[in-house]
Amino acid sequence: MRDASFGRPLSGPVDELQAVQVDQMHDLRSVLQVRDFRRLYSALALSSLGDWLGLLATTALAAALSKSSSAQLYAISGVLLVRLVPALVFGPFAGAFADRFDRRWTMIVSDLVRGGLFVGIVLAQRLDVLIVATFLIETFSLFWIPAKEASVPNLLAPEQLETANQLSLIVTYGSAVPAAALFALLSSLNRALASGIGFFHSNPVDLALYFDAATFFVAAMTVFGLTKISGRSPRANRSASDQPVSLLGSIRVGWVYVWRNKLVRGLVVGILGAFAAGGVVIALSRPYVELLSAGNAAYGLLFGDVFLGLAIGFTVGPRLLADISRRRLFGMCIVGAGACVAIVAVVPNLSLALVFVFVATAFAGVAWVTGYTLLQQEVPNELRGRTFGFVQSMIQVILFLTLAAGPALAGAIGKHRIRLGNGAYVRADGITVVLFVAGLGALAVGVSSFRRMDDRLGVSIVRELLAACHIAAPPPPAPAGFFVAFEGGEGAGKSTQIRLLESALAAAGWDDVVLTHEPGSTTPGSTLRSLLLDPATVLSPRAEALVYAADRAEHVHRVLRPRLAEGAIVLCDRYVDSSLAYQGAGREIPLDALRRVQRLATQGLQPDLTILLDLAPEIGLGRVGANRDRMEAQPLAFHRAVRDGFVALAHRERGRYLVVDATQSPERVAAEVAAEVTRRLERVAGSRHVRRADAAPVLA
Ligand code: TYD
Numbered sequence: 001m002r003d004a005s006f007g008r009p010l011s012g013p014v015d016e017l018q019a020v021q022v023d024q025m026h027d028l029r030s031v032l033q034v035r036d037f038r039r040l041y042s043a044l045a046l047s048s049l050g051d052w053l054g055l056l057a058t059t060a061l062a063a064a065l066s067k068s069s070s071a072q073l074y075a076i077s078g079v080l081l082v083r084l085v086p087a088l089v090f091g092p093f094a095g096a097f098a099d100r101f102d103r104r105w106t107m108i109v110s111d112l113v114r115g116g117l118f119v120g121i122v123l124a125q126r127l128d129v130l131i132v133a134t135f136l137i138e139t140f141s142l143f144w145i146p147a148k149e150a151s152v153p154n155l156l157a158p159e160q161l162e163t164a165n166q167l168s169l170i171v172t173y174g175s176a177v178p179a180a181a182l183f184a185l186l187s188s189l190n191r192a193l194a195s196g197i198g199f200f201h202s203n204p205v206d207l208a209l210y211f212d213a214a215t216f217f218v219a220a221m222t223v224f225g226l227t228k229i230s231g232r233s234p235r236a237n238r239s240a241s242d243q244p245v246s247l248l249g250s251i252r253v254g255w256v257y258v259w260r261n262k263l264v265r266g267l268v269v270g271i272l273g274a275f276a277a278g279g280v281v282i283a284l285s286r287p288y289v290e291l292l293s294a295g296n297a298a299y300g301l302l303f304g305d306v307f308l309g310l311a312i313g314f315t316v317g318p319r320l321l322a323d324i325s326r327r328r329l330f331g332m333c334i335v336g337a338g339a340c341v342a343i344v345a346v347v348p349n350l351s352l353a354l355v356f357v358f359v360a361t362a363f364a365g366v367a368w369v370t371g372y373t374l375l376q377q378e379v380p381n382e383l384r385g386r387t388f389g390f391v392q393s394m395i396q397v398i399l400f401l402t403l404a405a406g407p408a409l410a411g412a413i414g415k416h417r418i419r420l421g422n423g424a425y426v427r428a429d430g431i432t433v434v435l436f437v438a439g440l441g442a443l444a445v446g447v448s449s450f451r452r453m454d455d456r457l458g459v460s461i462v463r464e465l466l467a468a469c470h471i472a473a474p475p476p477p478a479p480a481g482f483f484v485a486f487e488g489g490e491g492a493g494k495s496t497q498i499r500l501l502e503s504a505l506a507a508a509g510w511d512d513v514v515l516t517h518e519p520g521s522t523t524p525g526s527t528l529r530s531l532l533l534d535p536a537t538v539l540s541p542r543a544e545a546l547v548y549a550a551d552r553a554e555h556v557h558r559v560l561r562p563r564l565a566e567g568a569i570v571l572c573d574r575y576v577d578s579s580l581a582y583q584g585a586g587r588e589i590p591l592d593a594l595r596r597v598q599r600l601a602t603q604g605l606q607p608d609l610t611i612l613l614d615l616a617p618e619i620g621l622g623r624v625g626a627n628r629d630r631m632e633a634q635p636l637a638f639h640r641a642v643r644d645g646f647v648a649l650a651h652r653e654r655g656r657y658l659v660v661d662a663t664q665s666p667e668r669v670a671a672e673v674a675a676e677v678t679r680r681l682e683r684v685a686g687s688r689h690v691r692r693a694d695a696a697p698v699l700a
Helices: 013-032 035-065 069-100 103-124 127-155 158-174 176-196 206-224 247-260 262-291 296-315 326-346 350-378 381-413 430-453 461-468 494-507 523-533 541-565 576-586 591-602 617-624 636-652 666-684
Strands: 417-419 425-427 482-488 513-517 569-573 609-614 657-661
Touching: 013 035, 013 158, 035 103, 035 127, 035 158, 035 176, 035 206, 069 103, 069 127, 069 247, 069 381, 103 127, 103 206, 127 158, 127 350, 127 381, 158 176, 158 296, 158 350, 176 206, 247 262, 247 381, 262 296, 262 326, 262 350, 262 381, 262 430, 296 350, 326 350, 326 430, 326 461, 350 381, 381 430, 482 494, 482 541, 482 576, 482 666, 494 513, 494 569, 494 609, 494 666, 513 541, 523 541, 541 569, 541 576, 541 591, 576 591, 576 636, 609 636, 609 666, 617 636, 636 657, 657 666
Parallel strands: 482 569, 482 609, 513 569, 609 657
Antiparallel strands: 417 425
């Protein structure tokens, strides 16, 4: 039966899960196949290992170089403190530096200097040198990071950035574990060597520090081989009117950009809000564990829980939620994390706390990857260094402030309980209150980011979430503009009607109307079109379907999405339903397979309205005449099946279709079409960016 597959579900959940796993492996492989990214990634892995090892070794050395135990504590906190100060002082310069100067050399020099400083620490064996060197090391790291973040998008395609960020975050934080093991190993080795070789006597962490220096030298060499990442933009040193700008001027330009761009501001505020809440949680975790009458073991568990949650968030989160708009996902995850922190504040026992801490950190992990990816995708190359420099230094400042203020505030509030009538009570101590407020604060920031960044106005979140879990069909993404597709068999009059609608919309004052068609609206598409319509071409049905899909993928990517994102009203002659009718109903390719191909090609982009000009094929083909292309030349039975296919599709999704009887006069068809289109446009005008020049009378 030809129509058997009409109306079947898209695909089973198991299929989808497997597809997700396959996609993930494929994405990982495709990102790591880019030679330059692979090199940059190994440099990052080495530098991260060096950073962690350096943290352990320098704090251990600080303790070893101090005489009394209280001096030891001061020395350790001194070393930790000087790690935070550079962000306050040099943060903004570091970002501007990455935009103005060669990013490759910025990274190489930072690595070489950091390596050299570690050698200096070992040679000097003095606390003052250690503190000054730590300060400098941190300062150079500050220059390294924005240079690296700004370089990644120059090596990869935009759709590869999410995977690249997952990999980067995993190696940045995951390297803490091997660093700790390595530190233990190197310390024991040092002790063993010290018993025989005088050189190693002075200090048990020397070997770790030398090793650390070596990781930076090797990283510098690795970056040296990456000629493609220089990425410096000549425009970063010039103003809009092409005047040279000073370093301070370019820092200001970066800040103004972050502030003025709605999306970037939403992202930055979200990232900083999440880190502020994270800082409070870290600062209060120890007293919180005590509050729940649990001890050191519980503290350890909580710590492991945080890492596990983040790791799951970084790795599987973005994939599991692959179908949700990234801009929405970011805000949603911060809301989720904030809500969980607020719950953690009030839960009565450790097991519940562990569950919610895990969920909160998993949400935070997803928000982190998504936020960084969106920033890399949205911010133009010449501003990227400054944006990342700004975010990076603000994160450090905020962490520093919350780490200091959290416990102080909790202490000032003190310990209270509110008694309820029946002997029960509610905790109202400082820790609970501060954690709760931090959670609510993050939640509010998440909501505000979501509002600022929402790119699917009018699509309900619940529907999107259900679709992401494959419980419901994916909701039509609602880009800024308005998308109308015209469908129908041969000779139905689509091109005439599209032109008439364009004039009608212009007369009614609607701005920015775009006319386009399939197949053949892009450069590669026009080659595909000639192939598809040439009567001499012989193609199997599946190959034909894939060639139409290839044309569509290019059209969506190059024309439809960008124009819709700009708020255009797009009128498209044929779209997905042509494939479902011609290749599905006509060529009898199962619809669910075809739909999957369409999803790949369109990434879920659906028309807001599809207008079906319905006509018996006998009449339509009569209008076409004798000079027929490959598709028009198909037998009548094929064209009848196509018409039935269109009608079945329209029947299934009545809300999205307008079916018009195309035997009427062109003027009557046009009036019907214009009335429906303007009615729908009026309805969405408040929530989309479609523009109307003046208040000319509404049509029809
Ligand atoms: P075109 O000259 O654009 O025809 P029309 O003016 O009728 O739109 O040729 C497009 C032909 O390709 C048409 O016969 C329909 C067919 N087609 C498919 O079979 N599948 C598709 O996905 C699309 C877009 C078109």
